[in-house]
Amino acid sequence: MAGTLPRPKRKSTKSAPVVAPEEVLYTDTDRDGDTLDVALGALCPNPFNKRKKKGVPELAATIREVGLLQNIAHIRAETWIAAYPETKDQITAPNVILFGEHRWLALQELGWDTIPSVLCDDKVNEARLITLIENLRRAQLDPLEEAEHYRGLRAEGLSYEQIAEKVGETAEGAISKGTVWKRAKLLELxxxxxxxxxxxxxxxxxxxxxxxxxxxxxxxxxxxxxNGVRPAEAHAQVVARQLQPADAPVPENTVSNGNGSAKRNSAEIKAVSKGNAKPAQPTPPAQRKPQPAPAHDKADADRRAAAAARDAACRLLLETTDLADPATHELVLGVLATAILAPQQQSAAQQRAFTWLKETGRHGLDAADAASYFTAVQDSGDAASQRLAAFAVALAAAELRTIARRRSWGSRERAHLRVLQEHAEYEPQTEWEKNELGMAAAEGSR
Amino acid sequence: MNISATIDPRFRPRGRNWPLIWAYIIECGGSTKSTSATSMAVTAALRGYPGVVFDLDSNMSSSLVLGYDETALKGKKTALDLLYGEATLDEVALPARFRVGDGYDDDDFAVIPNLRVVPSSPAMAGADTAIAEDADRNDWFAEILRSYQGDDTVFYLDFPASYGKMPYSVLRMLDEDDSVIPSIKADPKDVKLVARLVDELERVRDKNRGRRSVPGRPTLNHLMLTGTPTSTYKEAAARRATEAAEAKYGSVLLPYIRYSADAKKLYEDECPLPILLPNSVPSVDYRKVMTHLGFVDLTA
Structure with a gap:
């Protein structure tokens, strides 16, 4: 019966047993998760670690006092280079520190020979993320260091949303996609x-x-x-300045536009709004997020155009008002009253007033910046100068408040507009501004 | 040779549709359950009696001896799929075979005629839990038997060394015509543990008393003693264990399977003993046992 079957292939007749490598129990090779004593010289820093190396002497002192409390982790160089060939030049030792570079540096300072380190070859694909998370946990990265990490992860093909999820899972609290995006954009500053x-x-x-x-x-x-200007105001001022080159050659025209041809005015506004939307920027506007509502965009442009026109009107008023003439006293007092009744925003208003005064050639005193100018005016004891300066600041304060982004104008803004209308031949041109003025605008405009 | 047309009625007792069930079970590790199950199944198969070896032990010993290690079983269905009701017997049972080459191609193995094996898997270790999770799975073996239509003569069941829910789900399907065969070494420890098996079988019978849907009468019909003393193997413990077995279980003792160092080679060579060393003492004894049980050579 069995004679008809072929001969079995036998192993038990071999003199030495055949043992496959994977069958060997507890081999001497190092495995992931093993803690090894690695010579300090056999480690090199993680190329992804953007954290500044600070506090190493303090850390060394602590380690001398209480010993090394926590092991570091490393990845073998060949594993690392296989995963990140672009960092090959920065791998200078047989092992790459995954995290624990400060401890490594501190031990070097202490003159230790080896450092206990956990082999983490299996984590090589997440090395970038692990480095970031380790750093986020241990010390506050500065925003640019954080941004560079995000950019690296982005280059690996993660979306901003995925980065936010992965970092948020492990970091304290959640982090939004928008935060990641804004951080990454900091690198373009x-x-x-x-x-x-x-x-x-x-x-x-x-x-x-x-x-x-x-x-x-x-x-x-x-x-x-x-110089202490609040960011929002500083931004508004810089944006307003962007407009000035468009107005500057023809300041009077801009103002007289209020009474001039509508065609010219609209062209002016167009040029202004274009200048505002397209400053010399590193990124072309096409790459920006499209505005959700075009109507809102129009109102925004209108608002800025109106601000530019008013700015010119303020300058004109300042240029033409003769403070010696009693006829102007009512005007001056009105402006001052408005300004004084309003919450003060002196530094920004002074900044702008100083700009106007300089440009209209009425500042009288030589001063490098607004703060020193107004201090000088105060110290001069010249009543006319003081009044002029106060008038300019009050006017600027009213104007800044009117520029400020807010839902709708109140009586203060309308009062400011009335001053400009009555004394500086200002006429609201844009739909937006007329809307803001409401009935007052309807009465005021011809 | 075709016996499917007229299956000997002794393999279909009381007119049932499924073959004899031989359960190799005892809660004693290394007690030669797998060796006896595969050796008897192969001996019968080579004599012309078709059968199926069910490897129900997660250590996969009989799967290995009958030609299927974990590599060979990659992607194949196993006993666990039967237990989960996700495959039929014919889908799971593979032709028994033994190794003649080095690789895993078909020509590295020779098929053993008349024999199939239901391979096990390491996941069979969770068989008891699987049944505990879903009481319906308790009927997995009953369903295999009731839907059976083949011409096998015996189902050889190789159990793990434990009594749990899975062994229970199988044992309750045994009738007095079937056999619980504790295959034990001639060793005092093994002999002692037979009493525990008898208790367990009594528990199964007790639980199923009066139940009509399942037979519920597993019976210790045969005791198999292996590694018994010979003229050259004279260990005192083996001699005393054999004497004890004779004294306690003399009525059910099968002819002895005498001691041989050859019997230890089948796992290394991944080949059942009757094919690996057909002329060794245990192979001769297994043939005697099968003749004793009425499995005379049909091919002679």
Missing amino acids: APEMQQALKDGTLKVSAAEKAQKLSDSDQRAYLGLVR
């Missing part, structure tokens, strides 16, 4: 702005406000913010 962020002299929220400005505008913005 002007170098001076980035430096200010690194130094801590500029807040992230303030930096984010300036993202759409050109490099030179960002520098101006940075100067204003450093």
Whole structure:
């Protein structure tokens, strides 16, 4: 019976047993999760680690005192390079630190030979994310370091949403897609702005406000913010300044446009709004998010155009008002009263008033900046100068309040408009401004 | 040879549609359950009696001996699919075979005629839990039997060394015509544990008393003693264990399977003993046992 079957292939007749490598129990090779004593020289920093190396001497002192409390982690260089060939030049040792670079540096300072480290070859594909999360947990990365991590993850093909999810899962609290996007955009800021962020002299929220400005505008913005101007005001001022070159050659025309031909005025407004929407910027406008509602866009452009026109009117009023003439006293007092009754926003208003006074050649005193100018005026004891300065600041304060983004105008804004209408031949041209003025505008306009 | 046309009625007792069931079970590890199950199944198959070996042990011993290790079983259905009711017997049962080459191609194996194997899987370790999760699974073996239509003579069931829900679900389908065959070594420990098996079988009978849907009468009809002393193997423990077995279970003792170092080679060679070493002492003894049980050579 069995004789008809072929001969079995036998293993039990072999002199030595055949053992496949995977069958060997507890081999000597290091496996993921094993803690190894790695020579300090056999480790090199993680190329993805953007964190500044600070506090190493303090850490070394702590380790000398209480010992190394927590092991670091590493990935073998060949595994790392296989996953990230672009970082090959930065891999200078047989092992790459996944996290724990500070501890490694501290042990070098202490003169230790080895450091206990967990082998994490299996984590190589998440190395970038792990590095970021480790850093976020251990110390606050500066926003630009954070931004660089996000950009790296983005380059790996993760969407902003995925980055937010992955970082949010592990970091304390949640992080939104928008936050990640805004952080990543910080890398497009002007170098001076980035430096200010690194130094801590500029807040992230303030930096984010300036993202759409050109490099030179960002520098101006940075100067204003450093001088204590609130970010929103600084931004408004820089935007307003963008408009001035369009108006400056023909300031009187701009104002007289109020009474001039509608055609010319609309062309002017168009030019102005275009100048505002398209400053010299690193990113072309096409890449921006489209505005949700075109109607809103129009109102916005109108609002800015109106602000530019009023700005010119203020300058005209300041230029033409003779404060010695008793006829102007009522005007001056009215403006001052409005300004005094309003909450003060002195630094911004002074800044603008100073600009006007300089441009109209009525500032009289030589001063480098607004603050020193107004201090000088105060100290001069010249009543006319003081009054002029006060008048200019009051006018500027009213104008700034009118510029400020708010839902609708109140009596203060209307009073300011009335002054401009009655004394500076200002006429509201845009639908938006007429709307804001409501009945008062209907009565005031011819 | 075709016996399917007229299946010997002794393999279909009381006119039922399924074959004899031989349950190799005892809660004692290494007690030669798999060796005996495969050796007896192969001996019968080579003599012309078709059968199926059910490997119900997660250690997969009889699957391995009958030609299927984990690599060979990749993507194949196993006993667990039967238990989950996700496959039929004919889908799961594979032709028994043994290794003649090195790889995993068909020509690296030779098929053993008349024999199929229901392979096990490591996941069979969770069989008891699977039944506990869903009481309907308790009927998995009953359903296999009731829907059976083939011409096999015996189902050889190789159990794990434990009494749990899975063994219960099978044992309750045994009648007095079927056999619970504890295959034990001639070792005092093994002999001692037979009493526990008898208790367990009594428990199964008790639970199913008066139930009409299942037979519920597993019976210890045969006791198989392996590794018994020979003229050259004279260990005292083996001798005393054999004497104890004779004294306690003399009425059900099968002819002895005498000790041989050859019997230890089948797992290494992945081949059932009657084919690996057909002239070794245990192979000769297994043939004697099968003759004793009425499985005379039909091919002779």
